[in-house]
Amino acid sequence: MRAPKFTVAVIEDDEAIRARLIADINVHEQLTVGFDSAFLSESLEWFNSNSVDVLLCDLGLPDGRGSELIAFCRAQYPEMEIMVVSIFGDEKNVLNAIEAGATGYLLKTESSDRVCQSILDLLAGGSPISPTIARMIIKRVESDPRPSAIDQADVPNLSKRETEVLQGLVTGMSYQEVADRLSIKLDTVRTYIKSIYQKLEVRSRGQAVYQASRLGIAGLGDDK
């Protein structure tokens, strides 16, 4: 019996890259492209009533920001894996996408077999974090302490272990090396990274609510 296929949506405005990604994905026996588009509006409309297992989303779309689609899908479909399609050296935007709800990212220049491998890794629960992103996360959490006005559970800080995992990743260690260093299992490292992703997203949402309530936008900050 064949393994069930995972459906993938490709949202990318560069025709050549989209075509290559679709081709790479369709070739893989476990993956199939369920939807592709170059436009934000079109995608939002489609995702209103449809879903996929994995969303590949470019950040710069002709009619809007990809992070809007990411946030929408994260809210609609909490189980969906969302990957930012990024060029290298664009870590700031990747971090913003993670805060919008992305759980992984993919470089546009990645070779065909690594595209599928990254998607499958993500589905298996392994979100990637580059050293630069790891360092940016540490800095962001450090420099941006939890706003006191928000309920503690809403804006979680990183645990000591999670920070240690990130510090290992900053130095270029692989997940396995991090696990060895901290004397924990590889899967535990993956779990930590997943939870870091989630916390970033929750934090940024909490921050947004906090900012909104600070700006006096009615209703948003209230519990009523």
Next chain:
Amino acid sequence: MSELHGRLIWLACCVVVLAVAYQIRHISFQTPSGVLKLSVASFTQAGANQVAVQKTLPDNWQWHNNRTSHGFYRVQFSIADLDNSVKAILIPTVRSNVSVALNGEKVGDGGSMQPPIASNLRKPLMFVVPHGLLQTGNNILEVELKSSVSGKGFLDAIFVGPHAALNPAFKRHNFYRITLVESITYGLLITTLVIAILAGLRPQNKEYAWFALATFLWAAHNATNHITNIVVSNHVWDWFSYVTLGWFALVAPVVLARFKQQIHPRFERFLLSLAIVLPLLMLVLPQPAMHAMADYLWYPLAFSIGGGALLFVAIDAWKTNDLESQLLTASGLFIIPYALHDLLIVQAVLPWEDGFYIQFGAVVLLAVFTMILLYRLVRSTNEAELLNLNLSDEVSKKTQEIQAAMERTRLLEKNEWLSDERARITRDMHDGFAGQIASVLSTLKSGRFEAAEVETQLEYSINDLRLMIDSLDNEENDLVTLLGMFRYRANPMLEQAGIELDWVSLPPDTRIELLPATALHLLRIMQEALQNAVRHANCTRIKISATHNPEYPDEVLIRVQDNGVGIATELLDEPSKGKHRGLRNMRYRAEQINAALDICSTDTGTSLSLTLPAERLDQPSS
């Protein structure tokens, strides 16, 4: 034209002042009507065997060179029809004191007849005659006169008549001579107090203190004009009267000069020595000599100096057309005629019964002075307030200007840095990436190529481009992250080649920051070393380590070791000769970032060591 106007107005003011000053004559004694004026008396000097002589009242002993200080006047007068009204005897002016007896009965005196003799310098004396003492027909009035200064006694004409007729004249005279002067004294004392407080509050403005001294001296001198019952000896009292007025005249120039913001230390010292020496001399001299000295040396000298100062201010007022100077000279003008008048009285040129005017003279001057000082104070307070307001405005304006200037400087620096960086990146792109792509293009154009070779070349170019981006975009160019990214990027290549990587990096909390240019040189050296190992060394293991140099903690030691076949010795020795531009480039780059590069190769492997100064990696020598 307007300046001339100002001067003319000032001169006119001076004339008006003199005209007003002349009106002082109206305060002289006005003979009441319906009373008897007694002006013929027989005078007997005190002492044994003295002969009575006929005198006309007013009688000034100075006029007939009488050296005595004690004498008796006897006046005979007759009254035809005596009514029942209360009668009185009025003597407008005496010097220094009298005791009056009518028909052998004493009717009164002007104070103590024994030393210290009461000083009735200004005081009119009126005695109510007890009922029944005055008789129809002949009456005899006996007046005993005592002068505190021998030879300087004075007795005015004597008025006898109904109290109701004499009283208005007495009151009027008493008002001008005593009450008014007393009021002036109190006013001056209050002024002194106010100015002294100001002087204490503003010790840097010495003119306040000097002015307070001047007003006090004037008040003190005035007091000698209306205080009758003295407690010190006549000698000291007279001395005090002379000295206070003289001192005022000596202090006035200092006040005026300092008021005009001028300080003449030598002149002030001269005045001080005058003010000390002459009064001391007067104090030790016997009484007649003291009076002579006061009348003929002390007063003339002091008033010449004071008047001279006023003249200086007048000249200044004329020259500069300065309103303050003009006001001061105009008001000071009062003093001149009064001082001259009084000086002439003292020297018996003018009749003694005129009385002194000097006590009124300085009042206007001092009032004007006070007003100017207060006005100055108010003005400077206002100016300070305005200045404060302007200052805070100024400060905020300047702050903004400085901020703007700093912003401009920062922008300029940033622009300069940006254009430097832009030039460097452009050069890098042109020399590196563009050259590599061009080379691939020409290979493709030639038609003779192997796909694998082209792929390798393009991969190399992309990797180089990644290094460039990492060197630029890395957060703060943190060395640890930079090395981490290098390993992260190198992973796929190593996996593909089936090479095991042993990775040892610096501790995560190591803080070493590099400039983008330095970072790129470092990354390219490491990339070159790694690619050499992957492509040419035929190795199975690579170890990359970054550690602090144990001997020099300020250095970072980066090693790339493989277990491959090693590099040919001739290539290492003379890298420029071979096709291996890579080695030569590495050395060049190491030089650029002040790092020591050491390559050691044997047939069991190659080891590349790069020693970076870790404190200051940011300024590669150009």
